Amino acid sequence: MMKSTWLYLVTFVLAYLGLASLAYGMERHHKQLARGHASSVLAALKRAIPVAAWAWLFAALYLAIRLEGAGPGSVLWLGNLTAAAMLLALLLTYAPALARGLAMLSLSLILIGMLGAYWV
Amino acid sequence: MQVYDEGNEVSDTGLVPRKSGQAQRKSDLAARKSTSGTSATGMRWAVFSRVMAAIIGAYVLTLLSIAVLALVLPMSRAESVLLSMLLSFLIYACAVLWVFATRSAWRAWGGMLLPSLLMAAGLGLWWSVK
């Protein structure tokens, strides 16, 4: 029970990361999320990150379906997307630094989790 | 100053002709709402007529088309009835949108009533044969 509760949280984290990556490639939000990169890195990242976004979103869908089965899983995925997008929109409006921090935290958590899963 | 939105505002026009330049691109809607000149009263009637065509005309069209669907769908009786009812609101919504998108209120009524009459005749025929 405890383990699967964590996996539900991971679905949300993946959804948030995917949407934040999408926002990274958007004119209006790029500056809010991209502070601190050198300009050459920036150009490359601006192309790469939105592509990676789809990978995160599909990973979230895959995980949701693994957790709940095809029907409820897709509903769970859409629900997570909605909730994550609302959170992201609020953060971008009122606390863009926090939006960026949370995205970085999500990314590190996911990467550590992937490494961990690989080792275990 | 208020920054006026560049695009996706929800328009509340269509009833009364506007004087300002801002309403320019909406003015052809006003013309589309009316078939009998551009008087404000005529336009109000055209709008009212369309609203009636959307609420009543499209509903009648939906009721008749799902009745026909229920009879012609290639499934068991219970399933075709269920499927036609499931589709009904989609049909209704599309009909409503068409009523407001088409050129004139006359066309809107025609588009609702003509197929309705055809289907009603078809249903009547089916009923008498049965």
Next chain:
Amino acid sequence: MKDAFRASMAWVHTWAGLLVCWVLLLIFAAGTASYYRNEITLWMQPELHAIAPSQDSQAHMAERAVIALQQRSPDAKQWFIGFPNERSQGLQIFWEDKLPPGVEPTRERFHDEMLNPDTGLPLEVRETKGGDFFYRLHFDLHYLPVTLARWIVGFCAMFMLVALITGVIIHRRIFKDFFTFRPGKGQRSWLDAHNITGVLALPYHLMITYTGLMLLMYLYMPTPIVVAYQGNNQAFFGELFREEPAPEPSGRPATLTSIAGLVTEAQRIWQGAEGGANVDHMHINNPNDAAASVSLDKAGNAGLIESGMSLTFDGVSGKLLHEVDAEQRAVVQTATAMRSLHEANFAQPLLRALFFISGLGGCLMIASGAVLWTVKKRQAQAKRLASGLPPTWGLRLVEGLNLGAIAGLPIAFATFFWANRMLPMGLAAREEWEIHCVFIAWAAVLLLAQWRPGRHMWQLMLWLGGLMWLALPVLNAMLTPQSALLTTLQHGPVAVAGFDITAMLLGAAICFAAWRTGKVRSQVRNPQRSAPPELAETEVA
């Protein structure tokens, strides 16, 4: 051509939305609350909070339920036994009186009661409709004949569907504006808020509106049943769900077979089925009659769909008469899945919370759309208002209704919970009075709003609503100390703690809105900040 099309759709969107927005808000809010129907009922019955979930077998519970039903109504038309589950801990019994021929059936013939599953004794709880109030309100409204109410709700839902589709058509920059909210910019901000709550939860909005219409399609779209079944709904349902019609009572008394035995037998047959082998509920038709029959429905879901498996036994011999297996037909599966989606029956707690959040998003979408209309109208009437004339009656009416419906809603709903704790236990028709309180409070806000619709009143009402919600856990702790948040956090029930926390979060959000309303106003007073004109104009009202 394309612009003209878009303009027509914008017109439809505006007026379809405006006409029904207040009723729609009520429907949406009540529906959103209904996701926690059982949890709300539990919170409203603090007498049950100390009872631990039963560990006993369903067969034993069925036995106790039958003893209770035999005492209450041995010659009923039918009995119903609903077993406890994760979301409801009581053992529910329900019976329908047999009416003499020729008597008009009314709701009076139905009776229900909650039993303690471990003792079979009735649970002594305060009289309340609990979450069922919101559930009924969602599609039956209140104080109205049921059929009329359902037509009103269907009418509003159809408008909602049209407004959603036209909304997508007229939104030019769905993806560009996906995460964009620009607060403090008047009309721009209201449009952003309307767009963002609409777009981000769009799959939910479309799903909930369409499936909602679908739940009552037999009422709204009757022609297929008319042509295929001569209008006989029962015949249609019977054929669709492959149900055997319940047999007529024979009039000869007979001893009922062991109901507990049938429960055990059903669990044996369902061994290994998806979603477990437990019984969800059972019907006993014509109890104590030679023509008695017992049907049991399996609990648990298979994917989105409730299992749909059921067994029917002869009520005297105990012989298996009829077995319905998991549904195979695609159309029926689709319809069942749509129903299940609407009611979120399949959803575990986390997913249920996501439904709840999307539902709140829907409420905000409707409310912001309604406010947006008045903000635009004020701008259109800027000259008139600047010259000291009052706003047109239409604008004033809508502003009043918006204030009453939107700011009044949290007050009205909170009143329900306040009344639940504060009304005296022995009050006659107590459960009705809880509901009257809701509508009295709401009517008061609506009247005040029509009397003086303006920013002051908005602020006042939002503060009032926010504080009422914030204070709910305090009220709960004071009047029913055994259910205080600190206790329920440690010892459960989790649902009660969850209710208190949700109430505080909602209250905080509403207080935030009240605070923002005041803040924008003080900006307007300060001319250097170049306030959007329509905010300054609100002061006139």
